[in-house]
Amino acid sequence: MKRRPPIKYSEAELTWVRENATRARRVLHSEFSRRFKRSDVTLGNLRKLCERNGWQTGRDGREAPIGSERMNKDGYVFRKVDGPESQPAHKNWKPVHVILWEAIHGEVPDGCALKCVDGDKKNTDPLNWVLISRSMLPRLCGCNGSIPFSSAPMELKQTILAVAELEQVSRASKKEMRG
Template sequence: MPRRDLHAAFVEAYGREDVSLDNFKGLCKRKGWLTGRTGRYEKGDVPANKGKRMPYHPNSARTRFKKGQLPHNTKYAGHERVRKDGYVEISVNERNPHTGADRRYVHKHRWLWEQKNGPVPEDMVLKCLDGDKTNTDPSNWKLIPRGMLPRLNGVHGRGYDDAPADLKPTIMAVSELEHRAREGNAAKK
């Protein structure tokens, strides 16, 4: 309830004509009494300018969208962008589970790999073989267990991404061997 109406109800209920609106506002602030307003639009509120027409002016009419017109920067399905970390994303016609939008961006290398080989299994990841994340050809990406990533590039890993191209297959093979040996030892225990 607005403070003005609350003040009028207070004066009427208690017969206190000596309490001004400002005195009443100060009392409410001191006691921490809130009006119930949040400052946000509530569902069902009617806009103040509902039904009013905007006066015509040529400067504003020049910049208005016409029916069916799309902005110059509209991105359609198939649009690609490069993320800050170097991965290429592509816009696909799938419902975005987070926002409900009709399109969403997915990693292009993963999307192309899944088109060719099926979905990526649980606890598996795709590792770039040549170190170029913008090379999204499915033959450049290998399916490896997630537990192998620290062996390739972790703190005590072998620096796979920074290694010369001729050493990368060897580093990958050694890491796979170590990972399988570790899994075998864990299964025995």
């Protein structure tokens, strides 16, 4: 496969990018393209140029104030919590439903998870979350041919949870009997 020739930048373009490198890359790219009329330079090209030259945005992931909230790609709401400076920035974000649930019930035990009852992950009310064993998660996703918990009607959710718990207890007791 043939490589494309490297993109040539003028001295004025390089100076401008270096002076504006602390801007968010999307904004930098948009302004660069408009200012220099360079439709041939993609966002990825500009990111790589900055990376090669060591021009960083100056952002370290810690710029959001403590208490800020954001939503991840799966629809869970996260809140920025105080953490040690030595800790990676991404570890300073914790799911809001976990924070609220733990304030009432204490820490989520190892091997357990919180399952959203009404299917709305944005609903962080502790009453909307139930503590379950992680080993129950495959039973609730519909992997065994049953109705997936997340897409089941509200009136069936409690039944699906009860059946999954029963299967869990049954499996554990069979395991114990086998020794």
